[in-house]
Amino acid sequence: MSRFFRIGRSKTGLGLFATKPIKRAAYIATYRGRRITTEEADRREARGARYMFELNKKWTIDGSPRWNVARYINHSCQPNAKPVGRNGGIVIVALRRIEPEEEITYSYGDEYLDYFLQNGGCRCTACRKKRAARRRRQREARKRRQMRERRKGV
Numbered sequence: 001m002s003r004f005f006r007i008g009r010s011k012t013g014l015g016l017f018a019t020k021p022i023k024r025a026a027y028i029a030t031y032r033g034r035r036i037t038t039e040e041a042d043r044r045e046a047r048g049a050r051y052m053f054e055l056n057k058k059w060t061i062d063g064s065p066r067w068n069v070a071r072y073i074n075h076s077c078q079p080n081a082k083p084v085g086r087n088g089g090i091v092i093v094a095l096r097r098i099e100p101e102e103e104i105t106y107s108y109g110d111e112y113l114d115y116f117l118q119n120g121g122c123r124c125t126a127c128r129k130k131r132a133a134r135r136r137r138q139r140e141a142r143k144r145r146q147m148r149e150r151r152k153g154v
């Protein structure tokens, strides 16, 4: 494994974490696995397989083997990395400088988000923080309203 990251616990299970600063646009990992037809990938996904990286309508990488470290990279709506096509495969590169101990993330794309919107919302750190902030604002608005009503003697 690279000296730039380690597999560790994240809020949503396992994740990939930087162990050294990673420069913007630097190569992080290759999404490894057997190339299968997208049709076959859909069948495997229907049976519960994860880590299918669709290259195009015809081909998909089955990234489920453990030696595919890129499979540990979690989704974020505010990612610090992104997948790019290179030599017919997929590599993950840094979108910005990533600091040690930061979790490495990329956006899984619209199809994934649609799925999550139908299943209780995205669980990435950015979305959790957004939801927490919204709840806090609602709580504070409620408190202000109660104080106003109390002053008015309602």
Ligand SMILES: [Zn+2]
Pocket: 076, 077, 078, 122, 123, 124, 125, 126, 127, 128
């Ligand atoms: Zn999200």
